[in-house]
Amino acid sequence: MSSGASRSAERAWPALLDAAANARAGRPHQAIAPGRTTAAQELVALHQPLIDRMADGPLTLGQLGQSLDGRIATAGGDSYYVTGEANRTHLHRLRALVDAVVVGTGTVLHDDPQLTVRACVGDHPVRVVIDSRGQLTPDHRLFQDGQAPTLAYRGANADRALGLAEVAALEVGADGYDPEALLADLHARGLRHVLVEGGGVTVSRFLAAGLLDRLHVCIAPLIIGSGRAAVSLPEIARLSDARRPSMRSFAMPPDTLFDCDLRG
Ligand SMILES: NC(=O)c1ccc[n+]([C@@H]2O[C@H](COP(=O)([O-])OP(=O)(O)OC[C@H]3O[C@@H](n4cnc5c(N)ncnc54)[C@H](OP(=O)(O)O)[C@@H]3O)[C@@H](O)[C@H]2O)c1
Incomplete structure (x- = not known):
């Protein structure tokens, strides 16, 4: 642009x-x-x-910034930066629209993100971390900086504080946590409009459960060749079983954003 x-x-x-x-x-x-x-x-x-x-x-939106070969980070977790400045601004605008932004443990461990709105005008969303194994520590930025309310769902160690964050207990079964129950809990807290920001494991979990209304996939012109996957879902045998959501594309130079309507 x-x-x-x-x-x-x-x-x-x-x-x-x-x-x-x-x-x-x-x-x-x-x-x-x-x-x-x-x-x-x-x-x-x-x-x-x-x-x-x-x-x-309620709106539930997923987003991922990926390479041409469907990676969001290297195997070691380096993702700075897959997509360019225009997509970063877009991501901050999405944060400004919603009540809450959700990320998984891997993202906090690797990125130590702030999850605030800095690249555009708008209010910070509530920051929600899914720490299903209770392995995060209080020293991460979003637990310390006090810039926005922060809520950590913990499958273990829910009795231990994480800095300034509110800690909520998360039920975790043999198949992990139930994203539908987590979303219902967010709604009950008045957090109706939710951005599932990453990483790939977390977005895929909400996608597999049929909870996403839309998915914004921004494709950057680079080939990482290996590394962390963007979307990964259970195997299908036939291409006719693949999902083909209605889609619009937007130039976001040097990247291209695909806006998938998963309810269409
Ligand atoms: N390009 C993008 O749009 C974008 C957006 C966000 C993040 N990222 C990148 O994506 C990567 C993280 O994504 P992800 O799909 O791996 O994870 P994620 O969705 O952030 O976290 C969910 C899963 O990751 C597990 N996990 C990941 N790394 C871990 C580690 N080192 N130690 C322990 N558990 C770990 C978590 O375990 P439990 O649930 O059992 O705790 C959880 O199952 C990071 O490299 C981040 O930089 C990219």
């Missing part, structure tokens, strides 16, 4: 935040892009379905 186009998209972003606030309040929620530039129109086109969904009920 040129810097002019990026400025134009930036001007459209507050209109989308207003539309999202209207959707939450049950008011008309069609965003109107200021001006007539393609970048502003595209920004509205990309986000309006998310806002429409927020008006109808």
